[in-house]
Amino acid sequence: DVKVTQSSRYLVKRTGEKVFLECVQDMDHENMFWYRQDPGLGLRLIYFSYDVKMKEKGDIPEGYSVSREKKERFSLILESASTNQTSMYLCASSEPGGRAGDTQYFGPGTRLTVL
């Protein structure tokens, strides 16, 4: 079974703090994604990566950055957390090749609260 793990299930941070969300997948997937999930808005893509050290902006990259130093690990960074970044963050990975139609496998999510 594909396993995507996220470092924390719940996280509480203060405004202005630097926040790291870690995601690890164990299936040698080339593609990894970060989404945020908000009620009534579904999932919105923040950043994605098709290879090590490669990153692409999604629909809502402002206020976020990412790092992919190793194939299995994809980190989301909030440089200076703000209250409007309170949300559920979901990491996903997909099968090698990056072909359209590849299934994405999701981690359990990190619920981040910024006070």
Next chain:
Amino acid sequence: AQSVTQPDIHITVSEGASLELRCNYSYGATPYLFWYVQSPGQGLQLLLKYFSGDTLVQGIKGFEAEFKRSQSSFNLRKPSVHWSDAAEYFCAVQGNNDMRFGAGTRLTVKP
């Protein structure tokens, strides 16, 4: 770019009743379509997907979905709902590489 609409924010059905969740998509070419389910506090799990071929797709947990190109729809169905089906359901469409999700439909199951 592709987009997805799930018209129903919240649906309540009785246990044992049939279920249909609606999904409409917008995409210029033949889409890749997915249904995911999210149980409370969990990540998303794939229920089924459509790439091509037979327009009626079978998935896990007794779910099926039908692709109707003329209506730009990909509705999810289940003949008899179980209490454990209470969750949030997301329809998604994939274009060249990126995936777009609908806002989700929350399903409540009454005893």
